[in-house]
Amino acid sequence: MTPFVLFCGGIAVFYVIYRIFLVGVSAVTLEHGLESPKKSNVCVADDTRLHDPDVILSDAYQKRIQNQPALSSNLIKNPTLTENGLNAGEPNYYNHGVENENTIYEVPSDTDGAPFLRVTDIKKDTSQDDRPTWISDMVPIEPEKSYDYGFSYRSDKPVQVTMEYLDGIGGNEKGHYRDIGALQPSSTWQRFTAHVDDADHILAFRVGATTIGEGHIDTRAYDVHQIPDAKLKQGMVSITFDDGWESVETRAKTLLDKYQFKASFYIISDVSAQSVDGYMGFSTIKHLKSAGHEIASHSLTHCDQTTLTSQQIKDNAEQSKKTLESQGLGPITSFAYPLGQYNKTTQDIYSKNYTYIRTSDAGYNDRYFDETNIHSMGVLNATSDETFKSWLDFAAAQHQWVVLVYHRIDETGKYSVTNDQLDRQFALIKQSNLQVLPLSSAAQSAR
């Protein structure tokens, strides 16, 4: 009995167990299989999305940004926090994000005498999304330019980084907030770095950091400077299919051939190994591979990886890759999270086993993309041709890479598109003149 049955009792696995039952297996295994599918234990299909994960920006990505040559000086005013006097001893050009009786703002000095910004949240109201933080003045962004932004921090709780920005869509300046990422607590100073450009019509921005839960956070050395352009040489699109549904073979393949597109197929290895009804088996997947498509991993059994032990995650990462490669479907260099769920533990393990990790975090990818968090756009039954075309137009105009995620064709559920819909969408891709590449090939050419 393969180990997955011991910890996953999902819909797909239920079929597997049923199949095993048909060919005859010990009563003990069968009993386990029939008794165990409790709701909490079920590895659900993609039709049920769980909470959105906190975005984790990898060290490799942050280093890549930090290593870019600076094309301007620091655009943050008073980065050393030593100029003050405008506002009762507080550093000039910095403000408090949220004022309430549970938040203390201070500017203490470190052991070397250098000042830093401290926010202490003494009674975090988790029901309320107040995010007390020190914030610098807004930094304007020039069109067609890319910027590195960062700060140093230490904190006794995990940290949420949020960007506040002004956009000018339709000529109206409007303020917005965007979650940038989650940081681990650290008692020593750490550096956080990311990048931004005007692709989202951002006119000006600033970032703030706040603790997740009651605690304190220290920040200093805010920095924003111009770096080389993040745009790709040309816009690209990758077409990906999750779960290995049979309808992909019977429907999508014909259309892929018609438009001469090569796609990436994320396979649930134990499901395909067991020839489960509704899913492609390895012989079918081999035809896709030999037709020039990319085969990639979607775990062993489609469990939410964040609910598993480290050993189980490791098994999913290693064994799914090994199984697919032993079938001649390799090299398997890419992985996509079932249900889009990930955390620091899963990222640490999967990034050791795969060069590219596709998440379900919505968005586009530019030249500085994080290979362990490749953003994607889920194509749903409800996705209109107009919306779909707007993604392609954006990728073409901004020279970005858009990764499309499909599931089933002509079946039920909001994750199933119709054959006609797919035909129209592929026609739009053809008209867009975007370069169409499987995910791993696109990732390589994006650098």
Ligand SMILES: [Zn+2]
């Ligand atoms: Zn899936």
